[in-house]
Structure formats: C-alpha cells, structure tokens
Amino acid sequence: MRVALAEDGALFRxxxxxxLEAAGHEVVGAxxxxxxxVELLATEPADVAILDIRMPPEPDGGLVTAERLRAAHPKLGxxxxxxxxxxxxxxxxLQIGTDAIGYRLKEKVGxxxxxxxxxxxxxxxxxxxxxxxxxxxxxRPSSSRRDVVAALSGREQEVLRLxxxxxxxxxxxHQLVVMPKAVEKHIANIFSKLGLPADAAEHHxxxxxxxxxxxSQQDGA
Amino acid sequence: MVSLGHRGAGxxxxxxxxxxxxxxNEGMTxxxxxxxxxxxxxxxxxxxxxxxxxxxxxxxxxxIAALTLHLGLLGQKAGDLRHDIEDLQGQLHIVLQELRLxxxxxYPPLLQxxxxxxxxxxxxxxxxxxVRVDAADGRFDPAVEGVAYFAVLEVLRDHPVTTRTVxxxxxxxxxxLALDLAGxxxxxxxxxxxxxxxxxxxxxxxxxAGRRTIKVRIPCG
Numbered sequence: 001m002r003v004a005l006a007e008d009g010a011l012f013r014x015x016x017x018x019x020l021e022a023a024g025h026e027v028v029g030a031x032x033x034x035x036x037x038v039e040l041l042a043t044e045p046a047d048v049a050i051l052d053i054r055m056p057p058e059p060d061g062g063l064v065t066a067e068r069l070r071a072a073h074p075k076l077g078x079x080x081x082x083x084x085x086x087x088x089x090x091x092x093x094l095q096i097g098t099d100a101i102g103y104r105l106k107e108k109v110g111x112x113x114x115x116x117x118x119x120x121x122x123x124x125x126x127x128x129x130x131x132x133x134x135x136x137x138x139x140r141p142s143s144s145r146r147d148v149v150a151a152l153s154g155r156e157q158e159v160l161r162l163x164x165x166x167x168x169x170x171x172x173x174h175q176l177v178v179m180p181k182a183v184e185k186h187i188a189n190i191f192s193k194l195g196l197p198a199d200a201a202e203h204h205x206x207x208x209x210x211x212x213x214x215x216s217q218q219d220g221a
Numbered sequence: 222m223v224s225l226g227h228r229g230a231g232x233x234x235x236x237x238x239x240x241x242x243x244x245x246n247e248g249m250t251x252x253x254x255x256x257x258x259x260x261x262x263x264x265x266x267x268x269x270x271x272x273x274x275x276x277x278x279x280x281x282x283x284x285i286a287a288l289t290l291h292l293g294l295l296g297q298k299a300g301d302l303r304h305d306i307e308d309l310q311g312q313l314h315i316v317l318q319e320l321r322l323x324x325x326x327x328y329p330p331l332l333q334x335x336x337x338x339x340x341x342x343x344x345x346x347x348x349x350x351x352v353r354v355d356a357a358d359g360r361f362d363p364a365v366e367g368v369a370y371f372a373v374l375e376v377l378r379d380h381p382v383t384t385r386t387v388x389x390x391x392x393x394x395x396x397x398l399a400l401d402l403a404g405x406x407x408x409x410x411x412x413x414x415x416x417x418x419x420x421x422x423x424x425x426x427x428x429x430a431g432r433r434t435i436k437v438r439i440p441c442g
Contacts, residue, residue: 009283015290022297054278059334083282084321086331087346088339107314110289111307112297136347143351143386215346 005050006037023112034065048077077122085133102128127166134164141214267364350380356391372413397441403434410435
C-alpha cells in the first residue's frame with residue numbers, strides 16, 4: 001500500500017522507511033513535521049499516513065496535523081506512533097476519528113508482520129490500539145469501575161481487552177481460537193454486566209464505549 | 222517512587238511550618254528581592270528538569286526505538302533468527318518502559334505537553350488508590366505545574382487502596398494556582414510544604430464535617 005510518514009527524529013524516520021519498503025509498501029514521502037506532510041499529501045495520494053504525536057508544530061503536532069488530514073482526506077487511514085502509551089492521547093486520537101485510525105508505541109511496530117498487520121487493519125477501516133495500553137486500561141480501570149471489571153470472568157476480561165485493542169469479532173475469535181458465536185455471547189454478557197447499551201456493540205462505537213467506560217470517573221460521566 | 226533532589230535548591234533556615242494545621246512560609250526573614258531570586262531559582266530548576274526529560278526522549282529513547290526497527294529488518298533477512306530477534310525487541314521495550322518511568326520522575330511528558338489536569342488524570346488512572354480529578358485545561362508555569370504534580374504524587378502514593386476516594390480539584394484563582402486534595406492523608410501535607418513555600422505558596426489544612434482537605438495555593442502570573 002501507499003504510505004506517507006512524518007517524524008522529526010531522523011533515525012527513527014529512516015528506520016521506518018526501510019522497514020516499510022522491506023514489507024513491500026510504497027513510501028510516497030517522509031517529512032520531519034506535520035505541515036510538510038499536509039503539503040505532501042495535497043498532491044500525493046496515500047492509503048495510510050503515519051504520524052509521530054510529539055513533533056512540530058509543537059507540542060503535539062501529530063494530532064493537529066491529523067485533524068487537518070482527516071478533514072482534507074476523509075478516507076486516508078491514520079496511524080499515530082508515540083513514545084508514550086497514554087490514555088490521554090488515546091482519547092484525543094479517538095476524538096479525531098473512530099475508524100481507519102490507530103495508536104501504537106514506536107518500539108512495538110518493529111517487524112514486517114506487525115507493521116503490515118497494523119497498516120492493513122487501519123486501511124480496512126478498523127481501529128488499532130496499542131495492546132500494552134489496552135491491557136493497562138482493562139487491568140487498571142478508573143477506580144469507580146474496578147469492582148465491576150473485576151467481577152467479569154477471566155475469559156470475559158480477555159475479550160474486553162481485545163475489544164479495547166479495537167479488534168473485530170472475527171479478530172477476537174481468531175486470537176482466542178474460539179467460534180465467532182462464542183465471542184458474540186461473551187460480548188453480550190460483558191455489555192450487560194457493564195451496563196452499556198446493546199447498540200454500542202456495533203464495532204466502531206463499541207471501542208469508544210468500552211474505553212470511555214474504563215476511563216470514566218463515575219456513572220454517566 | 223520519587224527520589225530526586227527536589228530539595229536541592231530548597232529554602233535554608235527556619236522550619237517554615239507553624240505547628241498545628243496552618244502551614245506556610247511564616248518565619249522566613251527573606252525580603253521581596255529574595256522572593257524574586259528564590260522564584261527564579263525554582264523556575265530554573267524545573268525548566269532544567271523539563272529539558273532533561275526532553276533530552277531522554279529525543280536522544281536515547283529515540284535511538285532505542287529506531288534500533289527495534291533495524292532489528293525487525295534483520296529478522297526479515299534472517300528468518301531462522303526471527304524468534305531471537307523478537308526476544309531482543311521485547312527486551313528493548315522493557316528498557317524503554319524503564320526509561321519512561323525515570324522520565325516520569327524527572328518531569329512527566331504529559332505534564333509538559335498537556336498540563337496539570339491531564340497529567341493528574343493519567344496519574345489517577347495508574348494509582349491503586351481511588352482518586353477523582355476535577356481540573357480545567359488552563360496552563361501554569363513549568364515550576365508551578367511541576368511542584369503541584371509532585372506534591373499530589375507524594376500525598377497519594379501511600380494512600381490506602383481500600384479507603385475513601387480522594388477528590389482533587391485544580392483551578393486558577395486571582396493569585397495563581399488553587400489545588401485542593403479532599404480526603405487525602407493530611408500528614409503528607411507537611412512533607413510537601415517546603416517545595417510549595419519555595420515558590421512563595423502556602424499549604425493549609427481545613428476540616429469540614431470530618432473530612433480534611435489539603436489546600437495548596439501557589440502564586441503565578
């Protein structure tokens with residue numbers, strides 16, 4: 001696929017270009033800041049743009065650049081790479097969009113398979129959330145949510161974690177080596193136990209619903 | 222967790238605390254010029270800490286993240302070594318997580334980029350104790366944000382997990398930062414007082430209906 005990237009650290013930018021090319025992707029351009037990426041993508045079509053969160057324009061140029069890109073090219077997939085997996089940035093990323101978008105740690109995309117899998121899921125419209133962060137949110141939800149999450153069965157917590165990574169039902173079934181029907185049943189149980197509306201179980205809405213639930217400080221917040 | 226030299230440039234001389242519940246810098250004999258010098262010293266100290274965090278991020282952390290990409294390339298070429306290489310990448314992830322913990326103790330990057338409210342919410346989400354944060358998005362000086370953040374961390378890090386929720390509110394009043402910690406262990410208020418006095422601020426403990434609140438006030442422009 002066609003990929004553009006913006007990253008102010010030359011070492012990481014060069015390494016990423018090489019890995020993308022080794023994975024068989026076409027790098028249509030690599031810039032050191034967000035404004036140059038916007039300019040580049042005005043003339044070069046791409047499937048996915050990779051953005052460093054912490055780059056010029058400071059302080060979090062990746063996010064403001066992504067807002068401009070989403071407005072100009074609604075179908076362009078967006079992958080944020082960061083040195084930090086913070087819930088704060090995850091919520092800001094999901095404010096930009098809940099489809100064809102991803103947020104991963106820089107050192108976690110360092111293989112052809114992982115990088116390609118991440119990019120493919122984003123190009124296909126999915127949300128990809130750093131598993132390290134999804135796990136932390138499920139293991140340590142906001143204090144008012146802890147009792148409810150702790151009361152889920154072990155298997156339900158696994159399913160919740162994979163939902164928080166943005167996985168589809170098929171993706172969850174594949175990861176857990178179970179039938180999709182079983183996943184649907186777990187998800188229905190989880191939504192019922194968390195008190196989330198059943199219509200939020202639709203894929204894109206449910207990632208936001210699940211993450212908001214884990215992060216929020218009290219009922220209705 | 223925090224073991225850095227906060228006190229390195231602290232106040233010399235008399236104990237600034239009045240015995241009992243009201244803690245401020247009474248007893249100091251410094252004049253207005255000394256206040257200015259002390260504040261400048263504090264600003265320099267916290268700006269330096271912020272710069273150090275940035276150096277960690279832009280230097281060694283970026284280099285290690287780039288290394289994971291180069292290892293990924295190597296794994297692509299040497300298929301039989303792939304598992305060993307993935308193991309090395311996993312170890313580099315751990316190195317980076319350790320560096321992140323150190324960076325957080327110097328000056329949390331989120332505090333620098335998104336301010337006190339965002340940094341305290343992220344802190345609340347990882348502490349074992351139940352904590353609610355009510356904070357607007359407004360920004361303060363690096364020194365004020367740094368001192369306030371680490372004061373909260375110090376008060377909360379030993380807060381018992383199973384007890385009452387601590388309510389933190391952050392707002393700007395006419396003089397500067399107003400930070401309240403309701404339901405916190407007030408014994409800790411004393412230990413954070415000198416850093417706050419360093420910035421010309423005061424710590425006061427009030428009791429209302431059996432619930433104690435640590436009130437921190439730090440002047441700033």
